Amino acid sequence: MYDAPGVGLAAPQVGVLSRLYVMDCNKDPEAEPEPIVMINPEITWRSEALNVYEEGCLSIPDQYAEVTRPAEVRVAWLGLDGKAHEREFDGLWATCAQHEIDHLDGKLFIDYLSAMKRQMITRKMVKLKRETARG
Ligand SMILES: [Zn+2]
Known part of the structure; x- marks a missing residue:
């Protein structure tokens, strides 16, 4: 995830069918990595304000698109310490948490886009897969 670079990674993305993901949206290159691992995460509150x-x-490598989501969310999860946690997130953290929890439900950010935009990205991915298989 850090190498990609990315701010979140869900278990299903690496072939593990568990409801867990890791995120670290701290973009300060000087900061020590502090990944948060969330097991069985659940969104318990969403703000009306959007972002x-x-x-x-x-x-979906190299594809980016604007997605509108609640600006703040409260997430409840089980930590690696075996304890229940609940915390509110905003900014990139809130977006990342929702994006990763979507992965656990088999949903991708392109599902929020218009059919045309989604098709464009899907076509590019099919092409990329073909090229990768060839190479
Ligand atoms: Zn993703």
Whole structure:
């Protein structure tokens, strides 16, 4: 995830069918990495206020699109410490949490786009896969 570089990675993206993901939206290159691992995450509250972010996904390389989501969310999850946690996130953290939890439900950010835009990206991915298979 850090190498990509990306700010989140969900288990299904690496072939693990568990409801868990990791995120770290701290973009300060000087900061120590502090990934948050969330097991069985659940969004318990969404703000009415919305936010638009240009999202990308490690499962859809080099494709970015603006997605509108609630600006703040409260997430409840089980931590690696075996304890229940609940916290509110905003900014990139809120977008990332929603994007990753979508992965656990088999949903991708392109599902929020218009049919035309989604088709454009899907076509590019099919082409990319063909090229990768050839190479
Ligand atoms: Zn993703």
